[in-house]
Amino acid sequence: MSSISRRRFLKIGAASASILAAGSYSGLFSEALELTMGGGQVSRTTGKFRKAIPSTCLLCYARCGIYGYVENGLLMKIGGNPEHPNSRGRMCAKGQAGINLLYNPDRILYPLKRAGARGEGKWKRISWDEAFNEIASRLKLLMEKGHPEEFIFQSTRDITTQDFARRFLNAYGTPNGLVNTDLGKQNKRIAQELTWGAGIEVNDVARTHYMLNFGSNPYEAHLLRTSFAQRIQEGRITRVVGERVHHAAKLVTFDVRVSQTAGKSDEWFPIKSGTDGLVILAMANVIMKRGLYDREFIEKWTNVSVKELIKSLSQYTPEMAEMISGVPAEEILRIAEEFASSNSATTISTGGLTKHYNGTYNERCILLLNAITGNIDVEGGFCLPRTYQLNEPFPTPPLPSIKSELIHPGDYPLAPHEIPYAVLPMIKAGRQKAGIYMTYQHNPVYAGPDCSQTEEILKDESIIPYYVAIDSSMTESTIFADIVLPEAIYLERWELESPPAFEMVPFISIRQPVVKPLGEVKSFMEICIELAKRIGGGMEKYFDFATPEDYLDAAISKIDKLVDVGGLYYLMEKGVWCDKDEKPVYRSYEKNGFNTPSGKFEIYSERMKAHGFDPMPAYVAIPEHKDIIKGELILTTFQWNVFTHQDLANCMWLSEIVHNNPIWINIETARSRGIKDGDKVEVRSRIGRLITMAHVTHGIHPYVVAISDSCGHWGYGRIAQAKHFKSKDPNTQLIWWEKQGNGKHPNPIIPLRSDFIGGGQAWMDTVVTVRKV
Amino acid sequence: MIRKGEKRKKRYGFLIDLRRCIGCHTCSVSCKAENGVPLKVFRSWVKIIEKGKYPNVSRSFLPSLCNNCDSPICLKNCPVKATWQRNDGIVMIDEHRCIGCKYCMASCPYDVRHINPLKKYVQKCYWCYHRVDKELVPACVEVCIGRARIFGDINDPNSEIAQLIATNPVQVLKPELATEPRVYYIGLDLDVMDPMKGWKGWRHDDGGE
Structure with missing residues (x-):
């Protein structure tokens, strides 16, 4: 694309206007001459449009649609692809910094x-x-x-x-x-496969009326982050959709820490690490007892009856949940009622819920809560993933x-x-x-x-x-x-992707080299x-x-409609394909049932029973936390908005924003230990110790401390280790955070400990002591 | 905006809808990528503060960038007339004229100008005028996850930005200084506006020394 013609401009302009109309504020401004939202980029020096090559990001699991803007064989900029049904042209800081990863001075270029x-x-x-x-x-x-x-x-x-x-x-x-x-999602996946036969859910947040978040931080990190966060924002704004008004949805977050998401939620409840499952079960109990459940879904599509559910859940009283989790019983009651009486509602949950010893059980509780309220695979609910x-x-x-x-x-x-x-x-x-x-x-x-x-x-x-x-x-x-x-890297190679679709119509996107491999x-x-x-x-x-192109060509050969429009060539030109005639269909399980042995939503799991686990959604306490003694704290980890778990710290634009990771500690907890903001503290677990700085805050549970898991590299690139050096890029000499250091990685003091069913690492369970040094 | 009898001319404006901001720093990084902004300085930044006492704690964000004021102090104070203003309102710097005296940086009430640490002249956010001239929105607007950033002609009553300004209560930063800033905010928080509040160490803007 050497230049954007007037026609193309109008086309994109119309597309972006319709997105905005659907997404935000009715189409009042349709007559205005608005600027184009994306799909093009110009050189600052020549004013010429750069060649745009559509591709797919791979800096996290979300896999957004991108354009690589190329000049003289060099990648100058990465932009969003507005045609991508999930990411719709938007990107995150990581995706923008992908260019740092490509021209990373510490890359290995030869065997x-x-x-x-x-x-x-x-x-x-x-x-x-x-x-x-x-x-x-x-x-x-x-x-x-x-x-x-x-x-x-x-x-x-x-x-x-x-x-x-x-x-x-x-x-x-x-x-x-x-x-x-x-x-990250092993426990989630196993719980979901056992219950409804899919490995991941799609929360239809753009159309929902209520979002109940347990331990997820989608504003900073999520499996489908950019696509997901933009839809949460959409769901939280009152707007006109077609011929009706979508009223702003409420977002309630249960988390040990005030993350970006928790801090922007309508309500935040601090909760003791690893007790989410019990709060969810108490909510389910309230819903069943007060008759707020969806009888039809339970009786027709699950393998338990209303009577059985009322009986088995009655043991989880809000009072008992309060005693163990610290969340007030009346709040559990209120939130349960709000969740169940919303027209549509969905939970949101990731690591904070599942990266525990009891993560698989916790995820089963989440599935239960959505099922008894009839929110499974409905508009604005907790939906099955649509992929090719x-x-x-x-x-x-x-x-x-x-x-x-x-x-x-x-x-x-x-x-x-x-x-x-x-x-x-x-x-x-x-x-x-x-x-x-x-x-x-x-x-x-x-x-x-x-x-x-x-x-x-x-x-x-x-x-x-x-x-x-x-x-x-x-x-x-x-x-x-x-x-x-x-x-x-992902900017130099061929692949196909089909991530779960938020618009409920599956699609395929291509990853193709935007530049010649280095x-x-x-x-x-x-x-x-x-x-x-x-x-x-x-x-x-x-x-x-x-x-590799031959393989991709064969991989899509059975999708007739894509082959008809040109197959791989279509994807290479547009970057993404979805069947425009296909309309979103909810309650997809009505056709063939769920992908489980019984074809039903298995709240009661025979497979779990056969191996000696509780067949019903249940709560078990984390053994290490049972005999915690006074003064001991629970260490949790989290991700910053500019990083994923491991390989982006060598991107200078990202490391410049976050390069240090002090330990988050509650102000009261810190005071009782004589720790002030910025003090050096020692964090000791049963397998080791580390010394880092304290970030004293109101935004964390008093029994919990938190360290992010993306800093503190010791054997990765020089930028990740906060060193300034000379290279072809003059910016590497400007690295100014050398004195501040590159932070401390918490993993060396986190022991190997797995969920007893799913086997996923229990990242959030480590017991530590913290003292000033 | 427009007085009776006056001929309507294009005047770009910027609107940040804080109800939709998720504090993701995409704007901070996309600006670096688009404009080749070196390390040490930012033209676009998101200030993040934590508010309240446990357990009633929340966060507030303040994305900041050049206001491209209607009455820019920086322009008046430049001793060599390196700063000038386009007809559509964007405040420009002639990098060849600039002598790097930083007088403009000292006079900017919003602290959004910076010395280029490699080239030693002053630069700022120009609302991606090179893109705007080709009918593309600024880079940070294009990728904003929450669609919190809206850019357009505030003098065109049909534009999205003009509609939003007309139908929502909007604020600007430091209105008392009569700089007539053209970055509008919806849902601006008083605490986050306070330059003395915020996480220290997050912004490193020492002018590149």
Whole structure:
């Protein structure tokens, strides 16, 4: 697009006007000549429009639509794609700073081979040919020895992208493809799969009348953040939608901390960490007792009766919930009544609810609350995700027949996949022998709990004999690798995505290179294709793709309507496709029931009963918190609005805004310990201690302290470590926060502790003491 | 805005609807990306404060940027006439004329001008005039998650911004200084306006020394 023609301008102008009309304030200004909302960018010096290439972001799970604006082969700016049905042209600070990640001075641009002792940090540049040959010959040897399961592969995100990794691992024959879980949402996913057969919900917040938030902070971080936060704002404003008025919805937040979301909610209730489940059950009890439930949905679509529910919930009284959670009983009563009597209502919940020892149970309580009020998959309710299932091109490799402890850990019979942070400790314990450990964009040392233990395992060549890391920079983990393969980041490679659709009509978006890959970096797909060809042994027949585009073309070949309009070419030009004729349909379960054994919404879970767990939504106290002694506090973690968990601290525009992470401590708690704002404090858990600064505030529960989990890198890029240095970019000399430091990472003092059902890490449960030093 | 008999001319204005702001700093970063703003300085910033006593605590945000005032003090005080104003109201700086004396920075009541730490002349937010001239909204408006930022011609009674100003109570910062700022706010909070309140250490604007 070299210039925006008048016609195009009018078209975009009309589109943005209609978005605004639907989104905010009726169409009163339709006659005005408004400026164009997005889809173009000009050079400041020449005034010329830059070439715009549509693509899809991947700095978090939300996967928003973007445009890469390119001049002379360089990426100058990233903008939003207004045609993207979820993000609608809007972006977050992270997405804007993606350009920092691309031109990051600490990127690895060539394959590297270890040249010293493991972890010493000495490297030798090698050719791709040498790297491929070495890895392929080792993989081939394992395969020929009849032990393909000793090839262990681990990656972070479970999204559309991982289909290709699964294909590679299945073709190789290893069951240890540990790509199944997005690190933050394991407990949520397992609870949801057991109850209604989907892995994630879509909260229809733009159309709802009531939002009840337990431990989520969508204004700063959420699985579908930018798309979600903009719709929460929309739902909270009175506006005209079509021919009726949407009245502003109320947002009530239960959280240990005044996050950006809690601080902007209509009401905030501080709650003792890990007791949310009990408050939700008490609310459900009130709703059942007072007859505010949806009888039709309960009797027809769940597998319990109203009578059974009233009986089993009666034990959870608001008074008992008050005693344990600290939330006043009359408030529980009032909120329960408000929630149940709203025309439509939805809960919002993420980490604060599920990253606990009892996270799976808590998520089951959330599902219960939405079900008994009849808010399942209705307009403004708690909806099933709408996505496209992509076609796995023929021939498809068979599933490996070998059993593995890693992927089906016996201690977690209901978890259909690995316990991500337990993988390395399990290998250490001898539950699975490792021949080759390969990671892709995975930094277990920094992102996991008990960092020093993970470090020791990766360092130990008798446990991990060979470690291949595919990553774009050196990290706390890749430093222990034997070979590091430089990865093409999301702005340099091909992929397809179909995230859950907020407008209830599924869509597909493309990720395509907006610039030529830097140096010699290769995309993960290219690496897999080449490795498969070199390993051979029948594996190569599943990778008969000359380029990643061939695979994508085959992946969408079964979606006829997309193929009709041009298939991949359409996506390359527009960035995103959705079926314009398809209208949003709610209550989608009425057609084929829920994806559970009984076809119903399983409030009562036979599968949980079979393994000795409570079949009804229940609350269990967190064992460590039961015998907490006076003076001990609970450490929780959180995310800043400019970061995700691990890999963005080397983006200078983001680190400039947040580079330090003091510990949040309640003003009364601080006073009793003689701690003043800015004082140095020692935080000690049973596995270690750290020293950081105190941020004394009214905005946190007196029994809880909080440290964000995105700062304090010690083995990642120089910007992430707050160092100023000379590079091609003069800005790196301007890094001014060196004296303030880069903060302290809390994970080294958080022990490995999993939810007893789902196996997700219990990030929010660590008991600590805090004292002034 | 417009007096009887006067010919209507284009006058850009900026509106920030604080009911819709989520304090996400997208504007702060998009400005850096669009305008090549170096580290150490910001042209667009979101001040965040915490209010109240436990357990009644809330947060307030104040996104700030150049007000491109109708009566800009910075323009009057520039000794070399490097600052000038466009017909549509945007206050500009001729970077070739600027001698870096910082007189304008001292006189700006909103503290939104900065010295470029690499090039040593004064710069500020120009409401992305290079985009506006090509009929695109400023970069921070384009990506604002909550659609809290509205930009347009306040003299066009049909424009969204004029409609919103006409139908909502709006505030400006430091109205008593008669600078006639053209960034309007809906739902501005008195505490967040107070320059003495706020999280310290978040804004580093020492002029690049």
